Amino acid sequence: DGGITQSPKYLFRKEGQNVTLSCEQNLNHDAMYWYRQDPGQGLRLIYYSQIVNDFQKGDIAEGYSVSREKKESFPLTVTSAQKNPTAFYLCASSIIMGGYQPQHFGDGTRLSIL
Amino acid sequence: AQKVTQAQTEISVVEKEDVTLDCVYETRDTTYYLFWYKQPPSGELVFLIRRNSFDEQNEISGRYSWNFQKSTSSFNFTITASQVVDSAVYFCALSMNRDDKIIFGKGTRLHILP
Numbered sequence: 597d598g599g600i601t602q603s604p605k606y607l608f609r610k611e612g613q614n615v616t617l618s619c620e621q622n623l624n625h626d627a628m629y630w631y632r633q634d635p636g637q638g639l640r641l642i643y644y645s646q647i648v649n650d651f652q653k654g655d656i657a658e659g660y661s662v663s664r665e666k667k668e669s670f671p672l673t674v675t676s677a678q679k680n681p682t683a684f685y686l687c688a689s690s691i692i693m694g695g696y697q698p699q700h701f702g703d704g705t706r707l708s709i710l
Numbered sequence: 711a712q713k714v715t716q717a718q719t720e721i722s723v724v725e726k727e728d729v730t731l732d733c734v735y736e737t738r739d740t741t742y743y744l745f746w747y748k749q750p751p752s753g754e755l756v757f758l759i760r761r762n763s764f765d766e767q768n769e770i771s772g773r774y775s776w777n778f779q780k781s782t783s784s785f786n787f788t789i790t791a792s793q794v795v796d797s798a799v800y801f802c803a804l805s806m807n808r809d810d811k812i813i814f815g816k817g818t819r820l821h822i823l824p
Contacts, residue, residue: 600754636719636816637816638814638816638817639755639801641811644811654811686754686755688755694807695742695806695807695810695811695812696760696762696807699757699812700757701754703753703754704753704754
């Protein structure tokens with residue numbers, strides 16, 4: 597079945613540590629996105645990518661980094677500079693970039709601080 | 711500025727009751743798109759519907775219906791004869807034709823009580 601796979605489902609970060617969240621899609625979608633979800637806050641866009649080797653900052657990119665070396669993969673690194681990383685992280689994709697395109701989402705990764 | 715407001719943070723109804731989730735949006739664009747997504751306890755967001763700004767026809771899909779009114783900038787979602795499986799967080803979202811991003815409301819948590 598086509599879809600988006602996020603791993604791991606749960607992740608713990610120690611002080612000063614970088615951690616990487618994986619996102620893989622087999623939908624052949626060009627555009628991919630990372631969102632952060634906090635309780636009662638809705639979804640906030642961290643980074644997005646329209647094509648391979650290109651990505652743009654979203655609304656809350658500070659303390660995060662991404663790469664897009666392959667069409668199907670868009671990993672997110674939460675760096676030690678992100679002082680409040682505890683949240684639920686969702687990866688999404690759409691056929692192409694464009695406000696009218698519905699996005700397809702993965703199951704999410706829940707990140708906590710140790 | 712573009713904005714989506716879901717004033718109902720949490721709603722509880724007894725199974726088989728009808729329930730309406732409110733969504734009010736703000737934009738100065740004449741072309742825009744409205745979405746509803748469902749987030750069940752498993753975490754992934756599931757796309758339910760997209761409506762463009764030029765189509766004010768109401769839509770019905772099984773027990774789900776949507777009422778789009780440009781005059782009041784609202785895009786409300788009604789579940790008829792609710793079921794326990796409808797329990798989830800529901801997000802209303804807005805995007806503009808020219809913009810790549812989707813703006814999400816903060817969501818409404820719906821509890822259907824058996």
